Amino acid sequence: MLKLFPKKILYILGITILLGLVAIFIFFKIKNNSIKEDLADEVLEPIIYPKTEKEITPPPSMEILKKKGCVADGLLFGYTGKDNTALEMINRSECQYIHRAVETWLDAPDFEKVAQRKAKITKENMVYSMFIAEAIDKKVNYYYPAEERDFNFSKMCRKGSSNFWGEHTCKPSFERSEYRKYLRYITSQAIDNGIQVFLFGQIFYQESSDLDSPVVAEIIEEMKSYAAFKGVSILIGAQTNDIINEKYLRLFDFIEGGVGLSEDGKIENGPCFSRWWNKETGGWCWALLWNEKYSQKANDVLLHLDWSGKWGDDMSTFARMSQDDRSKTLKYLYEYFTSRNFGFLMPMLATLHKENGGCSGDKSKYYSADDKFSCNDEDTINAILQKTKIKN
Numbered sequence: 001m002l003k004l005f006p007k008k009i010l011y012i013l014g015i016t017i018l019l020g021l022v023a024i025f026i027f028f029k030i031k032n033n034s035i036k037e038d039l040a041d042e043v044l045e046p047i048i049y050p051k052t053e054k055e056i057t058p059p060p061s062m063e064i065l066k067k068k069g070c071v072a073d074g075l076l077f078g079y080t081g082k083d084n085t086a087l088e089m090i091n092r093s094e095c096q097y098i099h100r101a102v103e104t105w106l107d108a109p110d111f112e113k114v115a116q117r118k119a120k121i122t123k124e125n126m127v128y129s130m131f132i133a134e135a136i137d138k139k140v141n142y143y144y145p146a147e148e149r150d151f152n153f154s155k156m157c158r159k160g161s162s163n164f165w166g167e168h169t170c171k172p173s174f175e176r177s178e179y180r181k182y183l184r185y186i187t188s189q190a191i192d193n194g195i196q197v198f199l200f201g202q203i204f205y206q207e208s209s210d211l212d213s214p215v216v217a218e219i220i221e222e223m224k225s226y227a228a229f230k231g232v233s234i235l236i237g238a239q240t241n242d243i244i245n246e247k248y249l250r251l252f253d254f255i256e257g258g259v260g261l262s263e264d265g266k267i268e269n270g271p272c273f274s275r276w277w278n279k280e281t282g283g284w285c286w287a288l289l290w291n292e293k294y295s296q297k298a299n300d301v302l303l304h305l306d307w308s309g310k311w312g313d314d315m316s317t318f319a320r321m322s323q324d325d326r327s328k329t330l331k332y333l334y335e336y337f338t339s340r341n342f343g344f345l346m347p348m349l350a351t352l353h354k355e356n357g358g359c360s361g362d363k364s365k366y367y368s369a370d371d372k373f374s375c376n377d378e379d380t381i382n383a384i385l386q387k388t389k390i391k392n
Contacts, residue, residue: 042177046218047184049229059233060097060127060196062254062300066343067388070095070381071304073349076114076128078103081370082362086349087120089370089378094385096123099304099345102130102195104186106169108142108151111189118194129197130190132183134205135165136172144185151182158205171205174215187223191230198223199256200238211248220251237302242272242287246297254343255298257289258306261314265321265329267336275312290342303337304345309365311353318347319367319375320358327380334384346381 072090075098080086090098102109109130118128138154156179157170164171172179187198200206200216208215220236227234237254249255260273268274271293272285287294289301307315318326330346337344347369354365359375361368369377 044177044180046222049225052229052231054231056228057232059235063390064127065097067338067390068096068385069099069343069345070348071099071345071350073100074103076101076117077109079366081368085370091122094382097127099129100131101128104131105133106135106137108140109186111193114193128195129199130195132198132200134171134202135169137169139168152178174206175208183219188226191227197235203238203240211245214248217251242285244293249298254300254302255289256302257287258314259303260288261317263317265325302343302345305347307351309351309353311356315350315367316353316356319352319356323376326377330380331384
């Protein structure tokens with residue numbers, strides 16, 4: 001037994017070393033394949049469409065967006081309440097621009113549904129926007145006619161962002177050719193369906209790290225080229241947060257963000273919301289875009305009551321106010337921003353924390369201004385917008 005003991009040790013040691021070498025080989029093979037996949041991503045050249053001889057209609061008026069704009073998240077694609085009550089609310093509203101009418105958060109837009117809902121809007125000269133979200137679901141099935149296949153959403157992901165927004169999710173990257181193809185398809189379909197305004201969500205999650213050589217510049221050029229080819233003009237904006245690169249900001253027709261609403265209905269004027277940032281300790285800068293640090297470097301600025309689905313964001317705070325305080329807050333914010341040549345978008349439909357408390361739409365996790373539900377802000381919003389006259 002004593003003679004066999006060293007052989008057993010050598011045998012076990014040999015097996016351990018072999019398994020270790022196999023593990024190292026597999027690790028480097030996976031890593032190498034990952035690097036190859038990054039490097040081998042197809043280079044997608046932008047398409048510049050031929051110039052049309054048609055008369056090109058002008059873009060929507062920024063005055064309309066800034067002074068007659070309403071947020072109705074998902075009105076044309078998304079949740080609109082039981083029996084599509086939101087469509088009826090918009091028909092009787094003073095809104096002329098619907099912000100985020102097509103919502104793409106963790107979903108791909110169904111343009112048949114967009115067309116069906118749009119046909120139910122009886123108001124004339126309406127302007128609609130599509131939100132291009134910074135969050136995608138890797139398991140979505142969505143057909144790509146140009147290549148007669150389904151899109152591969154996993155190939156759209158920014159490296160290291162897997163499950164960032166929850167299971168099977170990621171942040172998409174403009175540097176991924178599959179994402180560029182997806183953007184090309186959904187934006188052209190949107191333009192064909194009469195969408196005239198586009199908003200990129202949290203652009204810093206989607207853009208390359210080099211803002212001096214941005215990928216979005218090519219995307220914007222292609223989108224506007226396609227629109228012109230179709231005889232229309234479009235506006236393109238982005239949620240840019242604390243980006244201060246002026247050349248980059250001016251790529252967009254407008255930048256957009258929240259207001260940092262306090263419980264007393266007031267706002268701050270610093271560059272960053274003090275809830276998460278202060279001069280002494282720093283922290284995360286949630287940018288207040290009307291501050292000159294950003295607004296003087298942008299073409300236009302749109303503000304609204306932002307939401308994240310978490311307790312304490314703008315919409316959460318607003319929905320927990322009394323009806324009288326909500327009315328005062330809307331009047332104050334609208335006058336404050338529009339008198340300074342910024343836009344303020346009235347809340348009609350938005351997301352709330354499911355246990356937010358306060359008022360809501362027909363479900364606790366959705367805000368609705370509809371008088372049929374507990375918030376009952378519809379009349380206040382319409383009265384404010386009705387007083388505003390737009391110069392032609």
